[in-house]
Amino acid sequence: MDTFALILTILVALFFTYTNGFHDSANAIATSVSTRALTPRAALAMAAAMNLAGAFIGTGVAVTVSKGLIQTPEGGKGMAILFAALVGAISWNLTTWYFGLPSSSSHALFGGMVGAALAGGTTVYWSGVMNKIVIPMFLSPVVGLIVGYLVMTLIMWIFRRTNPHKAKRGFRIAQTVSAAGMALGHGLQDAQKTMGIVVMALVIADVEEYGDPIPVWVKIVCAMMLSLGTYAGGWRIMRTLGRKIIELDPPQGFAAEATGASIMFTTAYLFRAPISTTHVITSAIMGVGATKRVNAVRWGVAKNIVLGWFITMPAAAIVAACGYWLIDLAVL
Template sequence: MDLVVVLVVVVVAVALVFDFTNGFHDTANAVATSISTRALTPHTAVVLAAVMNLIGAMISTGVAERIGSGIITPPEGPHGLTIVLAGLMGAIAWNLVTWRLGLPSSSSHALIGGLLGAGLTAAAQVHWEVVTWYIAVPMVLSPLVGFGLAAAVMVGVTWLARARPYHRTMRRFRLAQTVSASAMALGHGLQDAQKTMGVIVLAITAGDMYEGTAIPLWVKICAAFALALGTYVGGWRIIRTLGRRVIDLDPPRGFVAESVAAAVQYVAALGFHAPISTTHTITSAIVGVGASRRFSAVRWGVARDIALAWVLTPIVAGAVAAGTYLVVSPFLP
């Protein structure tokens, strides 16, 4: 069998493995708050998230096209496919490390960092304008917007509910969290499954098996199911971190954090086709609703560890990807 065909098959398979790790790594983004506030049982929450991820993955392809053609343009043939493979290996390695540590880092930024690390090492074409305006700027802005908007909305919700019966209010917010958790999971599918779609298109294009930026139906289906399956498996370590260790969540704060994070994801994906991090968005929203009560309500030591993981994500993933390319490339024709 031709080496290019073998590499395409390997890269597509590894891309789906990354998508699966993305699913179980980021399950917490959609369900941690609902489980923590007992709005949903763990099993119900994970099943709901898996279904909504699947639906969200099929809605739009703007983010997928951005990843597939907007970050790097690898050369055709074995070296181009090795660049994509190395980028995926860097992202998978970081996902597994942070999952083991229970840290909610960004699978998206791990993937982008991996592609950039391998691409720069191989002297591939990097689209710096796209990287700057559609990746770096949203990377900084999305958590700031999530934090500020969540804090502001939480202040408003607290004021509106101040004279309401406590137990009835909590019960209603628990019911509302079914909707907000669904919206968050839909947004996760809208964002994260598309990144794998884009990588698969990048691979089959480098293998000279496809032209254009449109996402084939088979790619959509494979990426959507891999993400949904990973979500169903669930990343319980990270769920505990987001749901319990950052702040003590109650149903109103869980509802506001999920709703704000989902809204930011929709605007980024549908309005700008920007591949933002669902992890950054929901984490910053959780910190925002906690800080709206009082500054000391947030466990800043945990938040500091999470922020450090965010900074390290593209750096470490990129370094692993660069090392992988340097090891493999001498054996290529």
């Protein structure tokens, strides 16, 4: 039964990664597709490949997720907590994907972990949740907004005497690089989050110990599932990011993607903080758009997206808690 519970939990964790891929693939490529810098198929293939590569260039975020947010539970109860956390995250991912709302898969996962831990009587490290999740949740969109605005302002000043049509052609090419950077950062951030969950499951099952290197097979399967999910695409969310917030041109798309990628790499390597790629790229698009004129950004759409951010963690936590209670009644 213990082996079955471990295998089932790992499979559900991999399915979460898959939903993360098709849910968040739009983060990396929506701007490039909307400006016609890349075709949808080419963009998805590139994003899938860079997601795969990004999963192998760091482990700091995985460590934070696996032992920095909740006390590692033990035995069958522990595996049930982890399983319920994943169910809560997947439920929210599928709901927001259906409605085309670019909410955060990361915060759905963290909300699920907290909700299931509380329902199961496991200690939540509130200082870790606050410092690694809540504070970055508020700061990263603000930083994305400001940096996006500044980067776009700098681009406008540097290329102020350049022929606009020539500049747009050049930035279409440059967007291939910036979109690849976004996808690499997405792999660095989001594949590691599932790695952390799988490592926690292995520790609960006494297969691994904390402090051991992350098994290579864990890195490979998490990276592959994220890439497969990415290639499956997230067209509903792509339309929201690429068109509904603001009509983007290639220089704006490049500025937003360069901003998002820079913030993701900085937080992963310097702070080991698992931030939301959705939060960063959405706020960067808003900041870039505001350089055109403030009312160029469709703030009504932006308001609905921000509202989704604040609902994500509590909603996933409630679903996860209910899931744990059901498992407790049926199995434990």
